[in-house]
Amino acid sequence: MxxxxxxxxxxxxxxxxxxxxxxxxxxxxxxxxxxxxxxxxxxxxxxxxxxxxxxxxxxxxxxxxxxxxxxxxxxxxxxxxxxxxxxxxxxxxxxxxxxxxxxxxxxxxxxxxxxxxxxxxADFMENTLSWSQQIRAAGSVREPHPETASAPIAMSDIAAVAATALLTDGHLGRAYSLGGPEILTRAELVAQLADALDRDIPFVRSSREETIAALTPTMGDTTGWYVDNVLLGFAPPPESLPITSVEDITGRPATTFAAWARANAARFAEG
Known part of the structure; x- marks a missing residue:
């Protein structure tokens, strides 16, 4: 095969x-x-x-x-x-x-x-790397809605689900909503990242224009779309977020954001 x-x-x-x-x-x-x-x-x-x-x-x-x-x-x-x-x-x-x-x-x-x-x-954990430049330059993260929650998922867990669906039976005709194991606000993501980097990283509530300015150095031409469609236009209720899907499908616990942040801390320091 x-x-x-x-x-x-x-x-x-x-x-x-x-x-x-x-x-x-x-x-x-x-x-x-x-x-x-x-x-x-x-x-x-x-x-x-x-x-x-x-x-x-x-x-x-x-x-x-x-x-x-x-x-x-x-x-x-x-x-x-x-x-x-x-x-x-x-x-x-x-x-x-x-x-x-x-x-x-x-x-x-x-x-x-x-x-x-x-x-x-759901939102990729790797998307938080868009904060790397402003963390290095300003020591903070600027976004409009610190209270917005998601169930971020590691790309490696998505890949594990894909491989499981390709290698094992029982997945035909299924649509899997994939999320990580925890529901976290944007402010909580920053706090866990600060713990992994062992430094203080304030979350600064900012306007649309300020957010675009802060993210553009890492996101380039896609920044406006991302701010409008994800940060400002996407806010599902927490009870609708998937938090068990990866383990249900693969039989292995999904990666927590804290673990991902520790494993990827060096990427936030790279210039």
Whole structure:
């Protein structure tokens, strides 16, 4: 059974490759735009390709039974047509609820006729790295709503769920809302990060414009969209947040933010 991982050198895709190998997969094929720089584990078949050019993906899908579909902002319908024609039987996609900004992906997957498993993650713990520059420069974090809560999830846990869905039965037709093990406010995230860095990091309530100015050095052109759609426009009630999904699916406890912060503390000090 050959499993294709798209976006195999991106953050989560690379982790999916590792999790598949750790789970005993023997036939893993990795799709990347630059095989020469992929640096993937021995035994992984690396093929060149890009989801934005589906007409060139026929060889990549040959003999593939299951695939991990990395998130894509473009239309993936043609990619899925190529996959179905090649005999792919299951797609595990990283997307979002149909009404979200990633909803077009899961809609296209369901319309493809291929069996599917959707992964709908909460806020990534890694997104807090957007605070790194302002922590180094100003020693604080500026955002508009310190009380906004989420159940942040580590990318490695998302990858573990993806690998589980690809390697084991019982996941077809399931849409998994994935979250970390705790509901934390933005202020609590900063406090736990301060503990990991062993320094004081005040949370400063700021306006939209001040927040954009503070985040732009690390987020660039996407800052305005992120502030408007995530920090200002996304506030689910805490009781709706998933906090047991990773352990329920993989059988292993999800990573806590405190543990993630300790493991990644050096990344906040990098210039």
């Amino acid at each position: 050959t499993i294709l991982v798209t976006g195999a050198t991106a953050n989560i895709g690379r982790m999916v490759v590792d999790q598949l190998i750790a789970g005993g997969a023997r036939d893993v094929r990795a799709l990347t735009i630059d095989p020469e720089k992929a640096a993937l584990p021995a035994g992984v078949e690396v093929v060149r390709g890009h989801l934005g050019r589906p007409e060139r993906l026929g060889a990549a899908f040959e003999g593939v039974d299951r695939m991990y579909l990395a998130p894509s902002q473009g239309d993936v319908s043609e990619v899925l047509e190529v996959a179905r024609a090649a005999g792919v039987r299951q797609v595990v996609d990283l997307s979002g609820e149909p009404e979200s900004w990633w909803g077009s992906v899961c809609t296209a997957v369901e319309g493809s006729g291929i069996e599917w498993t959707h992964l709908w993650p």
